[in-house]
Amino acid sequence: HENGTVLVRQAQKIKPPPMYQVYLLNDDYTPMEFVVAIIQEYFNKDRENATQIMLMVHRDGKGMCGVYPKDIASTKVEYVLTHARKAGHPLQCVMEEA
Numbered sequence: 001h002e003n004g005t006v007l008v009r010q011a012q013k014i015k016p017p018p019m020y021q022v023y024l025l026n027d028d029y030t031p032m033e034f035v036v037a038i039i040q041e042y043f044n045k046d047r048e049n050a051t052q053i054m055l056m057v058h059r060d061g062k063g064m065c066g067v068y069p070k071d072i073a074s075t076k077v078e079y080v081l082t083h084a085r086k087a088g089h090p091l092q093c094v095m096e097e098a
């Protein structure tokens with residue numbers, strides 16, 4: 001191979017990492033205020049935006065809180081679930097490849 005061919009093939013192989021959407025799921029028991037606080041704390045939303053997302057989850061059963069590379073998405077899911085269980089709430093948080 002000449003140099004240029006190697007560089008082009010390398011460039012063609014490099015793709016952006018797969019991204020993962022993180023969702024909160026609705027339930028009948030977790031307080032709305034707790035969900036708003038979770039969205040603000042772990043997904044960097046302001047109170048107004050967090051409230052809109054919470055209401056969407058409450059109404060539609062599911063709502064997207066953010067899109068991240070795999071390791072960041074799974075860490076957020078883990079932190080949300082740990083925080084919710086410590087507080088005694090059944091809140092569910094899941095990730096899906098975007």
Ligand code: TYC
Pocket residue numbers: 024025026027028029030031032035054055057058091092
């Ligand atoms: N449905 C809950 C209630 O009425 C509020 C809620 C919203 C729970 C979003 C979970 O992901 C959730 N208290």
